[in-house]
Amino acid sequence: PEAFLSVRDLKVRFSTEDGIVKAVDGLSFDVERGKTLGIVGESGSGKSVTNLTVLGLHNPKSTTVEGEIVLDGQELVTATEREMEKIRGNKAAMIFQDPLTALSPYYTVGRQIAEPYMKHTGASKKEARQRTIEMLAKVGIPQPQTRVDDYPHQFSGGMRQRAMIAMALVCDPDLLIADEPTTALDVTVQAQILDLLKDLQQEFGSAIVFITHDLGVISDMADDLLVMYSGRAVERGTVREVLRNPQHPYTWGLLSSMPRLGGDTEQALTPIPGSPPSLLNPPSGCPFHPRCAFTGEVTGSRCSEERPALGEGRASACHLTAEQKQTIFIDKIQPR
């Protein structure tokens, strides 16, 4: 099936006082309609920047974007701001971790949901209000007829998150980008919101890009998974493949630093030693080499000199042989 969103060799650079930050450095991925792509990685891995760039929300003055972003046949890297405005909120929408980045304190929740609906569909005020109340009901806001006239500060944190989801979904976007949408919420509300997203995807057939550092959430939500490190994808596959049989030393690290699903969350976690790479002066060769415990298994100085490529389909960008990856994973990583 044809990808609904196709990103090819994306490079995003910011100029700063200290130099050029390579936030995204040659990233490719596809998302199909009705499917969810999970993107995981530590903060600074480029996952949020990638998705802000897809929606044209980067600062055009300080940012250079190269490569291709094709959404439903339309090239977005070269699109004008006017074309992007038509796409945002209508064909593609974003849910953020903090609803206050999307909701203004000065307008009622209802008005903020109704306005993009009127703008993109040409609906009347009355129709838009009706639609807004329906959307609030759909995301589980009790008594939406009365709450529609509340201001964001009159809503609880969980309700604001739901209102932002209603705002993102009001025009039935074909692509929904969710950036850590439930991180700030307690576990119960988090589970409700994730269920809601799954229901809405079933109803509307949207493609979802789900960004998180939480592999537990990803295993529940995503079909495919992309692991990012230093502005690049280091591993790709279906969620099952990547979580059951991870092939990249960075993914091994992520998995062993994650609490076991449904297990004791207070068990000691093993964080990945070392710190995330500088994006101003990224390490040579494999960007993970300063933190990798397995460079010794690779001949010579290859890890610090040669950048490993990510192949097509199920793949990991690492110089270890397929056999080494298998043996190391089964012998050293898997028994936890």
Ligand code: SF4
């Ligand atoms: Fe580790 Fe070398 Fe593989 Fe990079 S290429 S992840 S440094 S073994």
Ligand code: MG
């Ligand atoms: Mg639509």
